[in-house]
Amino acid sequence: GENVEQHPSTLSVQEGDSAVIKCTYSDSASNYFPWYKQELGKRPQLIIDIRSNVGEKKDQRIAVTLNKTAKHFSLHITETQPEDSAVYFCAAIRIRGGADGLTFGKGTHLIIQP
């Protein structure tokens, strides 16, 4: 089955700086890579995703890059703000018709220092 590794487990950055979270996956057949943000006591919320036919995707201050050859993908947050503080999860899955369930990384606790 798929295995997803996520680093770092904790990331502390100054407000206004950039944050980068990295994930690797094991199954070369995986073709969908979402990122979720989870605030304390809340449900995971999809913030951005990328499919295997695309190398990069951007949505305002958030971007995701995918390197299929190396089997890794990264989340980039620029101009960080206090409301970016949360736990972020990457995930991977091979979608074929529907979806058999995401494999998640173990999460990164992002702390934005004022």
Next chain:
Amino acid sequence: NAGVTQTPKFRVLKTGQSMTLLCAQDMNHEYMYWYRQDPGMGLRLIHYSVGEGTTAKGEVPDGYNVSRLKKQNFLLGLESAAPSQTSVYFCATTGMGGEQYFGPGTRLTVT
């Protein structure tokens, strides 16, 4: 349009007791999932369903059973609860594009 809902929100069980968690969705999605979330472990797939009347095992299925008698509902059962099943349980559903939408979660404590 409520999306994905879960009942109950919180529950405390004694070891050996049984209970059922209910997930309901009004998105008309075929696929539904149950995950558990433990500190430092991320979310792990327990069971899932690709349509009414079907279920399949995920990564950590032991100690749980599921049923999907109606398309909009996915039930997760614990027949004999154990302290190792203390966790937060999330239900999710997905459309054909793969985007998963999560319910608000159920916090279960087994003493």
